[in-house]
Amino acid sequence: MANEVKKVNTIAIADIKNINAITDADLKKLNTLEFTGTVLNAWQGSRGLFAGGRAVFTRLATNEYINIASTSGTSDASGDLDYARSTPTGVSNKARIVWGPGYTDGSVVTQMDYQNPANTTACQDFGDISVAIQSSGGAATNATSGNWNGGRFAGGDSWSNNIEAITIASTSNATDIGSAHETSAEGAGLSNATYGIRAAGYIGEGVVRQNFDKWTIAGPTGSATGVDTGDLNATTYWLCGSEDDSRGVLAGGNDNS
Amino acid sequence: MARITDIQYITMATGTSTVDMGTLQDDAIEEGDGCSNIGRMIFSGRGAGGNSTAPTELRVISIQSTNDADSGMDLDTGRMGAGAASGNSS
Numbered sequence: 001m002a003n004e005v006k007k008v009n010t011i012a013i014a015d016i017k018n019i020n021a022i023t024d025a026d027l028k029k030l031n032t033l034e035f036t037g038t039v040l041n042a043w044q045g046s047r048g049l050f051a052g053g054r055a056v057f058t059r060l061a062t063n064e065y066i067n068i069a070s071t072s073g074t075s076d077a078s079g080d081l082d083y084a085r086s087t088p089t090g091v092s093n094k095a096r097i098v099w100g101p102g103y104t105d106g107s108v109v110t111q112m113d114y115q116n117p118a119n120t121t122a123c124q125d126f127g128d129i130s131v132a133i134q135s136s137g138g139a140a141t142n143a144t145s146g147n148w149n150g151g152r153f154a155g156g157d158s159w160s161n162n163i164e165a166i167t168i169a170s171t172s173n174a175t176d177i178g179s180a181h182e183t184s185a186e187g188a189g190l191s192n193a194t195y196g197i198r199a200a201g202y203i204g205e206g207v208v209r210q211n212f213d214k215w216t217i218a219g220p221t222g223s224a225t226g227v228d229t230g231d232l233n234a235t236t237y238w239l240c241g242s243e244d245d246s247r248g249v250l251a252g253g254n255d256n257s
Numbered sequence: 258m259a260r261i262t263d264i265q266y267i268t269m270a271t272g273t274s275t276v277d278m279g280t281l282q283d284d285a286i287e288e289g290d291g292c293s294n295i296g297r298m299i300f301s302g303r304g305a306g307g308n309s310t311a312p313t314e315l316r317v318i319s320i321q322s323t324n325d326a327d328s329g330m331d332l333d334t335g336r337m338g339a340g341a342a343s344g345n346s347s
Binding site: 006039040041043044045046047048049050051052053054055056060062064066067068069070071072073074075076077086087088089090091092093094095096097099100102116117118188190191192195197199212214229230231232233234236238239240241242243244245246247248249250251252253254255256257 | 258259260261262263264265266267268269270271272273274275277278281285286287288289290291292293294295296297298299300301302308309310311315318320321325328329330331332333334335336337338339340341342343344345346347
């Protein structure tokens with residue numbers, strides 16, 4: 001069964017919520033074309049959160065949220081991080097987002113923080129990543145488990161190939177459950193219900209990754225091994241990534257040229 | 258250290274395809290992250306202002322089409338290197 005309807009009057013089908021008041025859950029065909037509807041990933045919801053980062057050189061503890069479907073307006077304050085940090089890649093089960101490790105002024109933040117995206121309650125301590133990394137290669141989730149691939153060790157000139165795992169619903173330290181195909185940091189993480197993909201990344205001046213590292217997402221008692229499955233169009237790091245149920249999109253970044 | 262404008266996608270089920278979706282129209286973005294709901298990826302990051310400007314602008318890509326644009330939304334606090342994720346609103 002496949003969705004044969006891609007657009008209606010140039011509007012992508014994923015952007016259409018109702019057709020003549022009928023939702024995609026009730027619509028079966030459109031002019032004889034099969035319509036199977038659009039699928040929301042189990043780790044994604046209507047609210048988008050942006051956590052931490054840096055305002056030029058000062059690391060931020062503040063988080064903000066937007067309504068992803070909105071087309072105007074300014075973000076609202078969400079719950080703050082327990083510790084300010086940059087590059088805290090996140091994993092979610094819709095009701096809880098866990099923010100990963102990061103870098104703050106002069107030191108690594110190994111603590112992961114968690115929050116309920118629906119309210120403004122401050123983040124709480126989830127537990128620690130098992131190695132002191134100041135940025136990951138990318139995070140992935142299936143809504144039950146959260147994984148972080150690779151990372152840049154404290155000090156900034158060596159890199160991890162760990163795949164770190166948590167159960168999103170249960171606070172605990174992360175567990176190293178296996179090895180990425182190779183070390184990398186500051187790539188982009190993509191998820192589907194089965195796989196995580198780390199796209200590209202950085203391992204030192206002049207050495208930038210181009211490949212995809214794909215692994216089966218697992219919890220702390222599982223295991224994972226990254227496999228090189230292909231290449232992005234160019235060596236890239238610091239790129240933006242996210243996904244729907246079929247595509248992972250990668251945008252921008254730096255080619256280190 | 259060149260910011261790039263490429264937008265690519267891969268098919269999640271295979272993780273092998275790399276397909277050109279176009280280019281970022283307004284400004285190349287680096288040191289950013291994105292979050293999605295059905296069909297829309299919203300992302301932040303730093304652009305032409307480089308390391309001296311923490312931008313508030315949020316951008317949007319329609320995941321199943323080939324364009325990007327200013328989302329019309331802004332962050333209250335300018336930032337680069339933020340993490341992004343999505344979840345429930347209630």
